[in-house]
Amino acid sequence: MELLYDAATIHRKNHDPNTVQVSTLLSIKTGGCPEDCGYCPQAARYHTDIEGNDLMTVPHVKAQALRAKASGSSRVCMGAAWRNVKDGPEFDQVLEMVRTINKLDMEVCCTLGMITENQAKRLAEAGLYAYNHNLDTSEDYYKDVISTRAFEDRLDTIENVRKTNVTVCSGGIIGMGEQLEDRAGMLVALSSLSPQPESTPINALVPVEGTPMEDIAPIAIWDMLRMVATTRIVLPETQVRLSAGRTEMSREGQAMCFFAGANSIFAGDKLLTTPNPDVNDDMEMFKLLGLNPQKPFTKVSQPKTVEATDSEFQTLGEKPKWTRPGHKIERNEMAKQKAKLTD
Numbered sequence: 001m002e003l004l005y006d007a008a009t010i011h012r013k014n015h016d017p018n019t020v021q022v023s024t025l026l027s028i029k030t031g032g033c034p035e036d037c038g039y040c041p042q043a044a045r046y047h048t049d050i051e052g053n054d055l056m057t058v059p060h061v062k063a064q065a066l067r068a069k070a071s072g073s074s075r076v077c078m079g080a081a082w083r084n085v086k087d088g089p090e091f092d093q094v095l096e097m098v099r100t101i102n103k104l105d106m107e108v109c110c111t112l113g114m115i116t117e118n119q120a121k122r123l124a125e126a127g128l129y130a131y132n133h134n135l136d137t138s139e140d141y142y143k144d145v146i147s148t149r150a151f152e153d154r155l156d157t158i159e160n161v162r163k164t165n166v167t168v169c170s171g172g173i174i175g176m177g178e179q180l181e182d183r184a185g186m187l188v189a190l191s192s193l194s195p196q197p198e199s200t201p202i203n204a205l206v207p208v209e210g211t212p213m214e215d216i217a218p219i220a221i222w223d224m225l226r227m228v229a230t231t232r233i234v235l236p237e238t239q240v241r242l243s244a245g246r247t248e249m250s251r252e253g254q255a256m257c258f259f260a261g262a263n264s265i266f267a268g269d270k271l272l273t274t275p276n277p278d279v280n281d282d283m284e285m286f287k288l289l290g291l292n293p294q295k296p297f298t299k300v301s302q303p304k305t306v307e308a309t310d311s312e313f314q315t316l317g318e319k320p321k322w323t324r325p326g327h328k329i330e331r332n333e334m335a336k337q338k339a340k341l342t343d
């Protein structure tokens with residue numbers, strides 16, 4: 001109760017407690033990812049029911065963004081299941097998506113994997129508002145979740161984003177079998193970033209059949225609540241986002257999270273690939289709780305969009321050497337073997 005009270009007090013000093021941002025997450029390229037994140041059904045090496053899709057077209061993304069706007073979203077987050085961004089026609093297409101959504105007067109966020117400084121600058125020039133790059137968990141536990149990249153790579157990408165005016169969205173997932181110290185470790189890492197991230201998604205693991213974490217039991221609402229409250233205290237100005245795992249939460253549970261400092265939700269029936277509450281149910285909950293959707297650009301003003309023809313940046317075609325630690329994670333190996341047998 002003390003934790004909730006402290007968090008709610010800090011929340012009220014830094015934010016309007018009755019305003020919650022509604023964001024829409026769009027999977028613009030699904031599945032087939034070369035990484036081995038133990039929680040993710042989009043990793044090509046595991047056998048899951050995910051239907052892979054090539055990169056969406058710009059008109060398709062525009063139509064989805066307009067739909068999201070009409071149902072109260074002020075931000076569109078576009079996710080692509082890539083290890084890192086490669087310069088070329090696909091990245092150019094993503095830049096066009098950014099330009100298109102920014103012109104709809106919505107905040108645009110992208111989560112595309114690791115990016116170089118030049119790619120961050122090109123995204124910024126196109127009008128990107130935020131770049132999402134989660135730390136996922138503590139540096140220690142990271143080695144038990146992912147073997148195809150290192151925690152340090154995450155920090156490097158965040159540093160590249162910080163060389164532009166694009167805001168940083170970075171958070172993590174709880175309920176992956178980590179210790180309380182790992183949750184605290186992740187918050188220490190996030191709160192030590194200077195400046196701190198403007199946005200912090202807190203996800204609860206949604207165990208998906210076929211992934212290495214398929215058998216992990218879902219966490220209790222109390223864990224989520226403690227995590228949200230603690231995040232609010234150590235990251236007082238960030239937008240704390242209730243992300244994956246919200247379908248498992250009651251309205252009462254969500255209300256307590258809003259009280260403790262959560263001030264954003266993701267709308268839409270899917271969160272990349274996992275289920276999410278219906279947007280009409282969310283709006284009904286907002287009405288019940290007296291919450292209002294946040295208008296776009298209330299924290300940071302709208303970036304300008306420079307057209308591709310006027311760009312001052314060139315395609316460098318860089319091939320950065322991102323780390324590939326390659327250590328063995330037993331449960332990831334087992335899931336990979338199981339997938340081979342199923343195929």
Ligand code: SF4
Pocket residue numbers: 033034035036037040041042043080081082083113
């Ligand atoms: S979380 Fe992202 S990087 Fe990891 S496997 Fe899934 S899509 Fe790939």
